[in-house]
Amino acid sequence: MGPQDPHGRRRDREGRRSVGRPRPARQRQTDLVTGYRSRVSDMTSTNDRFYEDLPTFDDFEGVIDFAAYTPVSDDWVLVMSDVVDSTAAIRAGRYKDVNMGGAATITAVLNACETTQVPFVFGGDGGTLVVPGSLREKACDALLDLQGGSVALYDLELRVDAVPVSMIRERGQDVSVRKFTLSPGNHLAILAGGGAELADDLVKDPAPDNPWLLRAETEREPPDLEGLSCRWQPLNSRDGQMMTLMVKGLDRDSEAEAALLRRVLDNIVRILGHDLTNSAPCGFAFLPPAPTAKPVVSLAADRSGAGLV
Template identity: 40%
Template sequence: MGTSDDGFYDRLPRQADFARLVDQDGFAAVPDDWLVGTADIVDSTAEIADGRYKAVNMAGAAVISAVLNAMSDRSLAFVFGGDGASFAIAPQDAPLARKALAAVRRWAEADLGMSMRAALVPVADIRDAGHDLRVARFAASQGVDYAMFAGGGMAWAEVRMKAGDYAVPPAPEGTLPDLSGLSCRWSNLRARNGLILSLVVQPAPGADPAGFVGAARKVVEIAGHLSRGGHPVPEAGPGIRYPPPGLALEAQASHGQTPVLRRKLALLAENLIAWVLFRTGLRVGGFDPSAYAARVSANADFRKFDDGLKMTLDCDAATRDRIAAVLEAAEQAGAIRYGLHEQDEALVTCYVPSVHQDSHVHFVDGAAGGYTRAAAHLKSR
């Protein structure tokens, strides 16, 4: 597929209609000399069973935060997976990404008590193995777009990572990643229509891709009949309470060389001010809390293509049943594999470079396992 400079992703058009991405016609081949970075929490299902779903999500978002900060917030083709994340980078950025992944691995173990694995996989090796890697940019709003991946390359890279190939070892003890902007201050989002449905749909190995496309099109169409397409975050933004439920995790992510307790105290003060502003709507220094909260909803990443379809939907039981029927029929036809998981709430984990810009990103997942448990259901079928 040739080689390129690091401007390949910047030149891709931003596509605003998610439904048009289903056919994957607008996806561009990632250059051969690029690399895929991928990382996840080992045995995340057990961690979630122990009630650590917020920490698992924080670890996944930390991968993206660390790499973005290492690249000075240049455009990055990334996808959040719930218990991990993946991204594609130009060869010039490989040393920065390797260093960031190594530091996040060390941080996850030292501060979260979780084992993380990570790998950097050459795109050329993905194609040599008979897979492809294509990418598109979905414009969730005017301020934020997210990478969408197709071709099977991301899934293959994850399988190789789990087998121990292309491993990025953890950094030396005491190494800390730059996780500036990583936070999880919002309250969980209660389902407004009955339940939060997490779904993961993948093409069946060796099947005609048209079968997956047809099933995905039907699911996206069904979700489109829900209010705001099943968006779990209210249009006015999520709620906030004091102290925020994710304060301890944010302290672990942002303490740097400062003791965690001291960072917690500082965050308590910061969050008290934020709570007052969001409760009163008071504007300070050009910051409009109501507009910011609404932007959180507009920027939220609740649906994506990641070598398959992933969605976190606020839906009713009848819609869930329609989606399940479509997926079951497609699986019985040998076209797809799928997993579903239901819960009462969704959660939001955020990366906010600046509250004064519209480029803050917000990752949505089910609050009781979400994508991780849906994927586990897929693997057990």
């Protein structure tokens, strides 16, 4: 051991300050490809419990009550995956493989987060999660492991990125969340604010200087997909036809967007003649109650084979 300088830092025999053991290559690569290092290394358990402690709601119309959404802390990170050329794969009849690739993203990151509950959204050809800064490196490692193994597992390439919530806000977007109760102890995260859309644009930007893309530049460990379960269920139409209606407000004002979506929901209820949730093609009775339940990505397909996610 060499002598210490006046500040207590260890020096070698030639008087040079020791920098200690080099960080593992895997950690160095994660820091490099994310372009972001967490500024908070001593995250409090309260911050990590943000989603677990978030109040829930069970009235579906509450999804358009944007004032009730809770902003995610600046030091959290939005991580996302996207199956490359998923449209062509679906046209080739490989919608199950595409969906499995998206579901695997959620499973891999949840396993990395262990007991910390985090919001996640399954997008069919990818997955979106928001994780505390204290788990950023673990989540990025999980995404890189999955990216490195996705071709062998599903014969599909996977794009992944990690975008700090603070940067999303610097670009004029936001990340807020609500927790909708599906059944006792089982919840669905709903994101608002435009942050997920921004991250989606970034993950599809192939520019070599895109600092938010994660790239598996070295050989990776096999992804931890323990608990992955995609429960395909055939759905039969009760009234002769099923459809998915996707509506996106273009007004940046949240009150105007809420008013638009309110009119859409009211008109759907008027046309159906009953509450919207009564027309859901499937229920959630199969989900086990908490606390034993683990997050499960559930998929369904109609008789034509079209994926309903």
